[in-house]
Amino acid sequence: MDPILVVCFPAVGDFVRCHSAIRILADRFPGRPIDIVTSPGNVVFARFMPHVRKAWALKKQHIRLGLAERRDLVRELRKENYGSAYLMTSTIKAALIPFMARIPERIGYPQELQFGLVNRLPADWLRHLWAFGPRKTRLYEEVCSVATLGVKLTANVDWPSPQMIIPAVELDEWRKRAGVDAERPALALFTGEMERLRSWPMERFISIAKDYSSRGWAVWIVGGPREHGAANRIRAEVPQAVDFTTTPLIDVMYQLAASALFLGVNGGMSHAAAALSVPCVLIFGSNLSYIHAPVNQHVRLLEPPISTPSWIVGTVGVSEERVREALASALADRPQGS
Incomplete structure (x- = not known):
């Protein structure tokens, strides 16, 4: 059967969320291979996504079309x-790819009025077109x-959450290369950029x-160059902490999985x-987790209480005590053997 092309978002978090849509397509069209287009950095992650046959890399263009x-x-x-293309990102630049590739069925929301470039619209496309500007629904809901095709779910049916799987043998090989003791539990810290409001006070980390x-x-300490400064500050106080922010991109997935x-x-x-x-x-930050957080069941989300002075902006209102309690609870609920 004709394969399917899914044009995904370039940012890591948005790209991961696209896997919900990929799982839906794999269930709807079990005989059709699914390939994706995303940014070069995400290509190394794509092979851990079930149902993805191949990933094509396209460098993100901020201003130019990159024709x-x-x-x-x-x-x-x-x-x-390819017989069909599903556009997770509703931009003209994304829609040009399947149009130029002459893929006959090109599905997506025409939020930049790319009628013609997109030739099959979800049933609720007019509501999305009317919204324009910032999304009125979660990105998870958008891609699903x-x-x-915009068909409403029946009762007691949920869209799937994103899923990534690393083979145990491959993870063991990474542990050996990195000198990691598989018997010693590890806490991974992702601080984000210290200067941004979405981060958490460094002294609490x-x-x-x-x-x-x-x-x-x-x-x-996991992440990339943006988190390297935070890693230095943490290691200044906790020298035995490991700075993984300068390792190859593929290793980030192993660090997280381990x-x-x-x-x-x-x-x-x-x-x-x-x-x-x-x-x-x-x-x-307050009122942001519903829109931006992962939808996976084993995730605990913390926001500043509205009663705190910092609830409007930032994460200062999330106390260290609440984080400790949530970590203990998450560890207690972890499946045995994982």
Whole structure:
């Protein structure tokens, strides 16, 4: 049967959320292979997503359309004879890819009025068109609605959550390369950029790190260059903590999957950890978790209480005590043997 192309978001967290739509398509069309287009960094993560056959890389263009690069990709896509394309991102730049590749069925929301580039619209497309601007629904709902053509769910039916799976053998090989003791539990910390409101006070991350380290846990700071400064500050107080923010991108998935607990803020790594079924405690600004948080069941979400002075902006109102309680609860509920 004709394969399906899914045009995904370039940011890590948004890309992970697209897997809900991929799971829906795999269930609806079990005989059709599913390929994706995403940013180069996400391509290394895509092979851990069930139902994804192949991932095509397209560099994110902030201003330019990047027509030359799109032409190169389109030449390869035409060889695959895709029958349908599902556009998770509702932009003209995204819609150009399946249009130029001559994919006959191109499904998505025309939020940038790309009629013609998109030629099949979900049943509720007019409501989305009327909204314009910021999304009125969660991104999770948006991508699932594209995959189901806007058909409303029947009672007692839920859309699937994103899922990523790393083979046990591959994870054991990484532990050997990294010198990680599989018997020692690890707490992964994702601080985000310290200067941004979505982060959590650094002294509280340090306090949590000290506590778990004193109890014999390994403490890993995960992320990328944006989190490297935070890693330096944590290690200044907790020298035994491991800075994983400078490791290759593919290793981030292994670090997350090998963790016993994950503590983080709003960001791509939090979505990846949730999709890998790691017990997560995630800190969000007030009224933001519903919109931006992962939908996986094993995630505990913390927001500042409205009664605190900081509830309007930032995460200062999330106390260290609440985080400790949530981590203990997440650990207690972790399935045996995981």
